[in-house]
Amino acid sequence: MQVIQSSKLANVCYDIRGPVLDEAMRLEEQGHRILKLNTGNPAAFGFEAPPEILQDILRNLSSAHGYGDSKGLLSARRAVVMHYEERGLHGLSVEDVFLGNGVSELIQLAMTALLDDGDEVLVPAPDYPLWTASVSLAGGTAVHYRCDEQSEWYPDLGDIEAKVTDRTRAIVVINPNNPTGAVYPREVLEGIVEIARRHKLVVYADEIYDKILYDGAEHVPLATLAPDLFCVTFNGMSKSYRVAGFRSGWMVLSGDRHRAASYIEGLTVLASMRLCANMPAQHAVAAALGGRQSIKDLVLPGGRLLESRDTAFRLLNDIPGITCVKPKGALYAFPRLDPQVYKIKDDAQMVLDLLRSQRILIVQGTGFNWPDPDHFRLVTLPRPEDIADAVTRIGDFLSGYSQP
Ligand code: PLP
Numbered sequence: 001m002q003v004i005q006s007s008k009l010a011n012v013c014y015d016i017r018g019p020v021l022d023e024a025m026r027l028e029e030q031g032h033r034i035l036k037l038n039t040g041n042p043a044a045f046g047f048e049a050p051p052e053i054l055q056d057i058l059r060n061l062s063s064a065h066g067y068g069d070s071k072g073l074l075s076a077r078r079a080v081v082m083h084y085e086e087r088g089l090h091g092l093s094v095e096d097v098f099l100g101n102g103v104s105e106l107i108q109l110a111m112t113a114l115l116d117d118g119d120e121v122l123v124p125a126p127d128y129p130l131w132t133a134s135v136s137l138a139g140g141t142a143v144h145y146r147c148d149e150q151s152e153w154y155p156d157l158g159d160i161e162a163k164v165t166d167r168t169r170a171i172v173v174i175n176p177n178n179p180t181g182a183v184y185p186r187e188v189l190e191g192i193v194e195i196a197r198r199h200k201l202v203v204y205a206d207e208i209y210d211k212i213l214y215d216g217a218e219h220v221p222l223a224t225l226a227p228d229l230f231c232v233t234f235n236g237m238s239k240s241y242r243v244a245g246f247r248s249g250w251m252v253l254s255g256d257r258h259r260a261a262s263y264i265e266g267l268t269v270l271a272s273m274r275l276c277a278n279m280p281a282q283h284a285v286a287a288a289l290g291g292r293q294s295i296k297d298l299v300l301p302g303g304r305l306l307e308s309r310d311t312a313f314r315l316l317n318d319i320p321g322i323t324c325v326k327p328k329g330a331l332y333a334f335p336r337l338d339p340q341v342y343k344i345k346d347d348a349q350m351v352l353d354l355l356r357s358q359r360i361l362i363v364q365g366t367g368f369n370w371p372d373p374d375h376f377r378l379v380t381l382p383r384p385e386d387i388a389d390a391v392t393r394i395g396d397f398l399s400g401y402s403q404p
Pocket of ligand 1: 040101102103104105128174178206208235236237238244247248249
């Protein structure tokens with residue numbers, strides 16, 4: 001008898017590591033060098049782990065080999081509480097903090113504990129596709145609200161409101177945004193909170209890029225605007241601290257925890273079923289949050305991330321038929337291919353064709369639950385000269401490209 005995958009996976013996909021990556025690996029096995037601009041993995045582009053993080057992990061390694069508390073190391077959770085207290089989120093205790101094996105694990109846990117079959121969650125389009133996949137895997141339906149490219153990719157509040165139904169349980173906000181790089185102003189966040197308040201929605205704020213900000217952009221933690229709502233804020237070590245491989249993240253429950261008592265019990269059960277998160281990495285959370293924020297050296301003028309973002313933005317917009325909104329945060333650009341210029345019906349095929357012709361791996365816009373085949377995402381992590389070369393080659397490829 002054949003072994004068939006669960007029907008739970010029917011609507012689950014994650015194209016950032018999808019079939020095109022298999023082709024990239026096949027080409028690598030044949031000896032080709034592939035420039036992988038598909039994942040926001042700083043280490044792959046030569047970024048080193050901050051020494052203070054390594055020091056704390058190494059110092060504690062010999063005593064970090066046992067299981068620990070399911071919610072995480074107390075000292076790390078204390079540091080998370082203090083961090084948010086400083087950022088204006090008051091009244092937290094260590095009981096409100098869960099540490100996980102990256103934000104990815106915590107997103108899945110948060111959706112599993114919330115959703116019954118057919119429940120709806122408002123998720124942005126474009127989104128970081130793990131959100132849509134996790135909603136689907138938990139039996140829910142991701143209903144995508146549009147972010148508006150004409151307005152700096154801010155969420156369209158009218159569209160959010162129009163998509164609320166009596167099955168809507170929650171709204172997801174990714175800020176700074178992956179894939180668009182948008183950083184939402186306070187008024188937009190207040191508008192979202194108002195809708196959540198009116199419809200009694202749980203608010204999920206994915207803020208993993210909160211320190212990767214350009215041009216003086218300010219990040220407002222969403223939960224600080226909604227002390228009366230039940231909010232779950234996600235963050236971690238993968239991006240600002242450049243140690244994605246250590247798989248370390250946290251979620252913080254705030255606001256009306258009383259209303260969410262049963263849900264929190266569910267989270268606790270799920271956290272204990274996976275015993276605990278990777279212990280060595282938890283020893284670095286306090287050092288990361290409390291220490292010098294070396295990410296600033298990378299995003300301020302002269303910093304490598306800023307220069308790469310500038311280079312990508314400038315050269316992408318130089319390609320005829322491409323426009324790209326300037327990313328104000330995070331590690332990505334999400335340019336638009338003018339459909340009058342590029343007749344692309346299948347953007348996954350375009351990405352595959354680019355890979356085969358230029359040995360550059362990017363991700364198609366529809367992989368981020370964007371409805372039309374007219375965008376792609378590239379990471380802006382390479383050195384400016386490498387990103388310049390990559391964007392030039394993408395432009396060369398597109399200039400002769402058509403789909404039958
Ligand atoms: N959330 C967003 C918006 C991301 O872009 C990513 C990774 O790219 C994650 C969550 C997952 O991060 P982690 O490495 O903590 O699992």
